[in-house]
Amino acid sequence: xxxxxxxxxIPDFAKDVRLNLASMMSDETLSPxxxxxxxxxxxxAARNPVVIAAMESAAAVVMTPAAVxxxxxxxxxxAMNNVYYRFVHLASNPEYKTMPARLRMNVIGNPGVDRDxxxxxxxxxxxxxxxxxxxxxxxxxxxxxxxSSAAIQTAVRFAAIVQSVAVAIEAAGMGVTQAVE
Numbered sequence: 001x002x003x004x005x006x007x008x009x010i011p012d013f014a015k016d017v018r019l020n021l022a023s024m025m026s027d028e029t030l031s032p033x034x035x036x037x038x039x040x041x042x043x044x045a046a047r048n049p050v051v052i053a054a055m056e057s058a059a060a061v062v063m064t065p066a067a068v069x070x071x072x073x074x075x076x077x078x079a080m081n082n083v084y085y086r087f088v089h090l091a092s093n094p095e096y097k098t099m100p101a102r103l104r105m106n107v108i109g110n111p112g113v114d115r116d117x118x119x120x121x122x123x124x125x126x127x128x129x130x131x132x133x134x135x136x137x138x139x140x141x142x143x144x145x146x147x148s149s150a151a152i153q154t155a156v157r158f159a160a161i162v163q164s165v166a167v168a169i170e171a172a173g174m175g176v177t178q179a180v181e
Contacts, residue, residue: 006054006165014168020161029154034117036062037071041121042159044075045128048166055162070113074121077107082131089133116145123152124159 003025010018030038036059043055059068080103088096111118123138142152 001050001054001057003054003058006051006169009050009172010165010168011172014164014171017161017164017168021165024158024161027154027158029151030120032062033067033113034120034151034155035158037067037074037113037117037121038124038155038158039162040068040071041075041078042124042128042162043166044072045078045125045159046163046166048169050169051162051166066112067117070107070111070118071121073107073111074118075125077105078122078125078129078131078134081105082126082129082134085133085137086129086131089131116142116147119145120147120151120155124155127156127159128163 003021007018007021010021027035036055039055040052040059040063043051046052056068059071063071084101084103088101108118108122119138119141123135123142126134126138139152143149
């Protein structure tokens with residue numbers, strides 16, 4: 001499935017989502033490699049098979065198989081880290097902050113793509129998953145690497161759009177419009 005076909009699946013009640021997806025695809029703030037890795041990683045985080053298929057198909061045209069695997073790694077690694085670090089951050093007991101995570105995260109040290117891209121993808125997935133500690137850590141790493149605030153904001157905006165596409169498609173398939181009427 002192409003992104004154009006995905007856009008056609010977004011129902012009319014989510015017209016703004018469709019328009020946001022269209023404008024996102026023409027946005028040139030990020031390099032194509034950064035953008036399509038971001039789209040794939042956030043689609044995986046949004047957990048919608050239709051959206052994942054469209055974004056993976058689009059990413060495969062622009063990215064190497066190793067880069068596609070790195071985007072998938074960012075999504076899967078953040079799925080684990082976001083749960084753990086969100087707990088550590090939100091738990092009232094400060095002892096958890098002093099305990100070692102004891103989670104394997106070797107891919108973060110050697111993701112197989114430019115570190116800034118991996119950090120950007122990880123930040124966007126962390127935004128979808130709602131982990132403030134991880135968002136802070138990845139945003140800080142990106143800023144220290146010289147990545148602009150505009151690029152960081154674009155990545156999170158794209159994550160929001162991909163998430164909204166997944167929700168709109170799921171809502172259309174669940175008969176939500178009939179229930180509201």
